[in-house]
Amino acid sequence: MNKILALIGNPNCGKTTLFNTLTGSNQYVGNWPGVTVERKIGELMNYEGYDVMDLPGVYSLSPYTPEEVVTRDYLLENHPGAVINILDASNLERNLYLTTQILEQGYPMVLALNMMDLVHKNGDDLDTQGLADALGCHAIEITASKGQGIKELLDVAIHASDGHVHLKPVRYSPVIEDTLVRIDEICNLPPEHDKRWHLVKIFERDPHELEKADLVPQLQEKLEALIRWAEQKDGDDSESLIAAGRYAAIEKLLSQYYKRGNKDQTSKISDAIDKVVTNRLLGLPIFFGIMWLMYFVSVSTVGQYTTDGMDALFKNLGELVRTAMDSATISPILSGLVVDGIIGGVGAVLSFVPQIFMLFLFLSFLEDCGYMSRVAFLMDRIFRSFGLSGRSFIPMLIGTGCSVPAIMSARTIENDKDRKLTIMLTPFIPCNAKLPLFALFAAALFPQNSWIGPSMYLFGILMVIVSGFALKKTRFFNTEAANFVMEMPAYHWPKLRSMWQHTWERVKGFIIKAGTIIFVASAVLWILQNFNLRLDMVKPEQSMMADIGRFIAPVFAPLGFGTWQTAFAAIGGFIAKEVIVSTFGILSGISDPENGGTAMQAVVQSMFTPASGYAFMVFILLASPCIAAIATIRREMDSWRWTLAALGYQTGIAYVIAFLVYQIGSRL
Amino acid sequence: MKTLNDAKIGEPVIVTKVCATGALKRRIVDMGLTKGTRVTVCRVAPLGDPIEIKLRNYNLSIRKADAKNILVED
Numbered sequence: 001m002n003k004i005l006a007l008i009g010n011p012n013c014g015k016t017t018l019f020n021t022l023t024g025s026n027q028y029v030g031n032w033p034g035v036t037v038e039r040k041i042g043e044l045m046n047y048e049g050y051d052v053m054d055l056p057g058v059y060s061l062s063p064y065t066p067e068e069v070v071t072r073d074y075l076l077e078n079h080p081g082a083v084i085n086i087l088d089a090s091n092l093e094r095n096l097y098l099t100t101q102i103l104e105q106g107y108p109m110v111l112a113l114n115m116m117d118l119v120h121k122n123g124d125d126l127d128t129q130g131l132a133d134a135l136g137c138h139a140i141e142i143t144a145s146k147g148q149g150i151k152e153l154l155d156v157a158i159h160a161s162d163g164h165v166h167l168k169p170v171r172y173s174p175v176i177e178d179t180l181v182r183i184d185e186i187c188n189l190p191p192e193h194d195k196r197w198h199l200v201k202i203f204e205r206d207p208h209e210l211e212k213a214d215l216v217p218q219l220q221e222k223l224e225a226l227i228r229w230a231e232q233k234d235g236d237d238s239e240s241l242i243a244a245g246r247y248a249a250i251e252k253l254l255s256q257y258y259k260r261g262n263k264d265q266t267s268k269i270s271d272a273i274d275k276v277v278t279n280r281l282l283g284l285p286i287f288f289g290i291m292w293l294m295y296f297v298s299v300s301t302v303g304q305y306t307t308d309g310m311d312a313l314f315k316n317l318g319e320l321v322r323t324a325m326d327s328a329t330i331s332p333i334l335s336g337l338v339v340d341g342i343i344g345g346v347g348a349v350l351s352f353v354p355q356i357f358m359l360f361l362f363l364s365f366l367e368d369c370g371y372m373s374r375v376a377f378l379m380d381r382i383f384r385s386f387g388l389s390g391r392s393f394i395p396m397l398i399g400t401g402c403s404v405p406a407i408m409s410a411r412t413i414e415n416d417k418d419r420k421l422t423i424m425l426t427p428f429i430p431c432n433a434k435l436p437l438f439a440l441f442a443a444a445l446f447p448q449n450s451w452i453g454p455s456m457y458l459f460g461i462l463m464v465i466v467s468g469f470a471l472k473k474t475r476f477f478n479t480e481a482a483n484f485v486m487e488m489p490a491y492h493w494p495k496l497r498s499m500w501q502h503t504w505e506r507v508k509g510f511i512i513k514a515g516t517i518i519f520v521a522s523a524v525l526w527i528l529q530n531f532n533l534r535l536d537m538v539k540p541e542q543s544m545m546a547d548i549g550r551f552i553a554p555v556f557a558p559l560g561f562g563t564w565q566t567a568f569a570a571i572g573g574f575i576a577k578e579v580i581v582s583t584f585g586i587l588s589g590i591s592d593p594e595n596g597g598t599a600m601q602a603v604v605q606s607m608f609t610p611a612s613g614y615a616f617m618v619f620i621l622l623a624s625p626c627i628a629a630i631a632t633i634r635r636e637m638d639s640w641r642w643t644l645a646a647l648g649y650q651t652g653i654a655y656v657i658a659f660l661v662y663q664i665g666s667r668l
Numbered sequence: 669m670k671t672l673n674d675a676k677i678g679e680p681v682i683v684t685k686v687c688a689t690g691a692l693k694r695r696i697v698d699m700g701l702t703k704g705t706r707v708t709v710c711r712v713a714p715l716g717d718p719i720e721i722k723l724r725n726y727n728l729s730i731r732k733a734d735a736k737n738i739l740v741e742d
Contacts, residue, residue, distance in 0.1 A: 059698055059699060060694075060698035062694045062698055064691040064694055064695065091725060091726050093700070093724040093725055093726075094699070094700055094724050094725075094726055097698065097700065236685075236703060239693065239694065239697065240686060240693075240697055240702060240703065243697035243698060243702050244697070244702035244703050244704070247700055247702050247705070247724075267725070267726075267727075270727075271710070274710075274711070274720070274727075275711075278711060278713065278714070278720070279714070280711075280712070280714045281714070283713070283714040284714050284715075373729070376729075377713050377718065377720065377729050378713060378714060378715070380713070380717070380718055380731070381713065381715035381716065381717045381718075382715065384731075484718060484729070484730065484731050484734070485692075485695045485696055485699055485728065485729075485730050485734065486728065486729050486730075487699070487726065487727070487728055487729075488720055488726075488727040488728060488729050489726075489727075490726075490727075
């Protein structure tokens with residue numbers, strides 16, 4: 001078993017950069033069980049026998065956000081060999097607040113003081129040794145992005161993990177210190193390294209700790225009376241007293257060891273940028289400009305070219321393979337499966353890779369430089385009113401291109417439930433692939449109405465708003481954590497390496513995880529479309545898929561499109577929404593459905609009335625997205641239950657709305 | 669009683685009490701809005717909410733409804 005060095009620190013303090021420097025590419029990225037919080041662990045480079053655990057960025061160990069719960073539980077239950085507490089040295093007053101809590105847990109700890117260059121640039125001066133001595137642990141100045149101070153940091157961390165530390169937790173007021181001694185007399189805690197932590201938590205009336213103490217009613221009363229006494233003496237509630245006590249201790253430390261110059265460059269530059277980008281008049285136009293640029297570059301221009309290129313590449317590759325297999329006299333069934341089923345299906349997904357790559361390069365830039373917090377600041381007012389986070393705007397916007405990167409971009413939403421809700425609702429925004437269908441149906445059934453196409457967007461947005469309202473009322477999404485007390489980090493120029501790593505991590509995850517599910521699913525769907533139950537290769541109308549279509553067609557009858565062809569096409573839409581149009585073509589014997597023009601319109605006119613056609617459009621708009629998106633939802637939710645709930649909700653809503661559209665529409 | 673929501677932009681005030689409860693209260697005090705802390709409102713978001721405040725040498729954004737729970741004095 002390797003010893004574990006746990007990395008802990010505030011968000012935006014350079015923790016991920018340090019983690020990458022320590023572990024190189026030997027990382028395992030997953031999720032903590034039950035929450036969509038990233039769990040990262042890696043082997044320490046250049047040292048045998050140590051793993052580094054990257055705990056989520058937190059401001060405190062009070063267990064309210066999923067990140068805080070994960071971090072706190074990890075520390076209390078897993079006993080890391082040593083804790084490396086990384087701090088933004090240019091923002092010590094708030095960063096040390098977490099340190100005061102870790103100190104009380106008594107683990108061997110070292111402080112990694114990052115961003116010392118900013119401290120010097122601001123004309124400030126930190127007495128690192130003095131601060132370290134006052135807290136009873138080692139403190140090392142590092143520049144994580146340049147790899148400076150890393151060796152020294154590891155040497156002291158590894159030394160500390162052998163148990164060589166004498167921590168000095170901060171002291172509270174005499175009344176509180178006295179109370180902690182008396183709480184110990186009542187609760188009689190075992191003399192372990194984290195005793196002071198438990199005493200403080202009991203003083204704060206932490207429900208979890210009180211339950212663990214398991215006191216008889218008489219002692220419970222005694223304890224409560226004691227806490228009340230202290231609260232009255234010091235004139236505030238116990239939680240506030242402890243927080244204020246920690247900050248007071250930090251202020252005292254900094255007044256001794258941190259000399260402030262008067263340049264304060266960083267915050268001046270940041271304020272100047274914020275004066276423009278969050279300006280009352282300019283803020284929103286600049287925001288929309290940045291969003292437009294991101295969308296334009298990564299989705300519609302460069303993204304589209306590369307996606308088309310990849311598409312062509314896979315088509316050619318498929319033909320090459322087919323020719324090769326044919327000349328090797330391999331059965332056309334097998335080459336069909338490989339070329340049409342697997343290369344076609346996986347290729348359709350991999351062709352998104354350039355788009356996803358570009359998008360995430362943009363997003364990591366916005367995130368790393370600090371603008372993402374401003375996005376939430378700007379958009380909070382609107383999105384909060386229907387139960388989403390200000391950052392939900394980005395997934396929704398990207399969703400007009402493709403749901404896959406849109407769902408992935410929901411990672412920038414901090415709150416776990418807001419993130420899940422956003423993932424669930426993003427597919428309602430019509431993606432690129434649905435447009436040919438809408439265009440065909442609008443032209444065939446509503447030649448006089450130019451609002452039919454745009455109405456799909458309105459429908460999608462409306463469903464996001466209504467669903468947000470409604471689902472937020474249910475117990476699954478109803479959080480008290482609707483609070484929005486958010487740091488606005490100082491702007492800084494992102495490091496190319498960390499942006500690259502960030503982006504690559506997500507793209508790689510998409511390729512591997514989504515790829516495996518899609519690989520299997522494409523093969524299965526291809527078999528269903530081309531074989532009958534006796535596994536003879538047959539025409540589409542005799543395939544298992546057609547049988548399934550005939551079987552479920554009656555379900556669609558109340559929606560006005562209960563034929564096996566439409567059911568066949570809707571199921572085919574699972575592979576990719578683009579194929580719905582071509583499926584109609586193939587089933588009607590049109591050889592080149594994409595350029596079918598009026599012939600295709602005639603097919604649609606023969607199968608649908610305006611009411612049932614509009615109902616079909618609404619159904620395709622809202623119902624379960626394609627396999628690539630489903631695989632992405634599964635990956636981001638990290639739970640089949642949530643994934644199925646999302647798909648069930650989308651398809652259920654689609655059914656109900658399409659039903660209403662048809663029933664009302666056909667009576668008009 | 670004057671709350672943080674009533675403070676004028678650019679005018680420093682001192683926190684006297686945090687009236688919220690539960691997770692919100694915890695978050696507010698964790699982020700350093702404790703009794704005696706000096707806070708300045710920097711700006712209001714373009715749509716009128718939330719606000720951005722400066723304290724303990726860093727910036728924080730908070731909704732107006734939450735800022736109403738923080739009592740302050742000049």
